[in-house]
Amino acid sequence: MKAYKLRALHRDLGYFYVGLIISFAFSGILMNHRSSWHPDKYTLESEMIEVHLNTKGRELDESELKSLIKTLHIEDKFKRQLIRKGELRLAFENTEVAIDIKTGKGEIVKFIKTPIISQTMGLHKNTSNWWIYYSDIFGISLIVIAVTGTLLVTHGKHTFKKRGWKLALAGLIFPLLFLILVA
Incomplete structure (x- = not known):
């Protein structure tokens, strides 16, 4: 493929997906830190309980579940329950409950979704058929953007053959080492 066609393909795919790239990058950064805070929701009210x-x-x-929900006066759509690290956790649409199994002490947290951030983070979680196909096309397009980007500079000391392959290799080795050593 001629260099000007690669540039045009690279440029046009980049322009088309710039909004989605920024949204995915932004929400991905937020999701990286979701264990220490909930970027997609914020607390309205917190109440200590003992049951x-x-x-x-x-x-x-x-x-038992219906009885506990009635006792706690929760009028929210129930999603799931789970026992983790000695706690019974109940998840509702806009409420979370955590109760220590041994002591019965816990907390009810009521929250609302953070506007825009919550919807952006939903891009990573959406599993509808049309979104999966769109995401697949996006993934393929990112591969095309990456490959055409390596082929754009064809002369001089900054070509992929002379310099770029070293950076690409380093960029590949780092996550692999992370997966091997840490994960």
Whole structure:
């Protein structure tokens, strides 16, 4: 392919996807830190609670769950329950409950979605068929942008053959080392 066609393809795909690239990058950065804070929601109200649980380390059955939700006066759409690190966790649409299984002490946190940030982060979580196909096309386009970018400079000391391959190799080795050593 001629250099001017590569430049045009690289430029046009870059222009077309610039908004999505920035959205994915921004929300990806936020998601990297979601274990220390919830960027897609913010707390409206927090309430300390104490209840009697008889779970014996298991998840609640349907009647126990309904009874606990009624006791806690939660009128929110239930999503799931989970036991993690000695805590019973209940997730609702706009409420989270964490209760220590041994002591029955816990907390109810009510929150709302953070405008724009929550929707942007949803790009990473969306699994609808049309979005999956669009994301696949986006992924292929990013590969094309990356490859055409390596082929744009064809003369001088900054070509891919002379210098770029070293940077590309370093950029590939770093995440591989991270995966091998840390993950």
